[in-house]
Amino acid sequence: MTFEEFVALRLGALVRYATVVTWDPHLAEDITQEVLVRAQARWSRIGGLDAPEQYVKRMVLNEFLSWRRRKAAHVVLLPKETLDGFAPHVPDRTDAVDDRDLTRRLIAGLPPKQRAAIALRYYEDLSDEQIADYLGCRTGTVRSYLSRGLATLRAALPAHRVRI
Known part of the structure; x- marks a missing residue:
């Protein structure tokens, strides 16, 4: 190919x-x-x-x-005056979108290797050994990344609305 x-x-x-x-x-x-x-x-x-x-x-x-x-x-934050000309963001009010947005923000806040381990497990459906190979670490470290990342998400998400 x-x-x-x-x-x-x-x-x-x-x-x-x-x-x-x-x-x-x-x-x-x-x-x-x-x-x-x-x-x-x-x-x-x-x-x-x-x-x-x-x-x-x-x-x-x-x-x-x-x-x-x-x-x-190299991250540059734009001053508020620069963004004044743009239309304001109107959030979608549905619960599903709110839950997805909250989950996305929480996952984005995880340390990079925890985020990568979660993506490789739940998006790519890889085993601990495969994730360890991708991340260049041991399988126990992968389990630790997954455990800590999921614990952080569970603690931050409203228990009655989203299950992880």
Whole structure:
């Protein structure tokens, strides 16, 4: 399969995966673009693998984990006056959307490796061993990431509305 065919077939899935890992659709697009630029340069090697998509997904995860370290010093907050010209955000009032939004914000607030472990377990449906391989740690560490992340989410979510 050529690189162009791979991108045409799997771009949507890669951006969705990156969105689940980062919980930021704009950052997910940036990371996916960055990874695909690097993957294209090495496609003769990557394309010959049994599972090139898994390799590229691992590149996305690694890029996210390193992006947080590299880009943290470059975040620029815009002053309120800059945003005054934009229409105000009107939130959806349905309970389901509120619950999803709260869950998304809470997951986004988790440390990056806990967030990645949760995404790999519940989005990619990977085992502890596979997640450990992705994150470069032991399976016990993966269990710790999952346990701590889920405990944080359970403590913060209203018990009567959302179950984790």
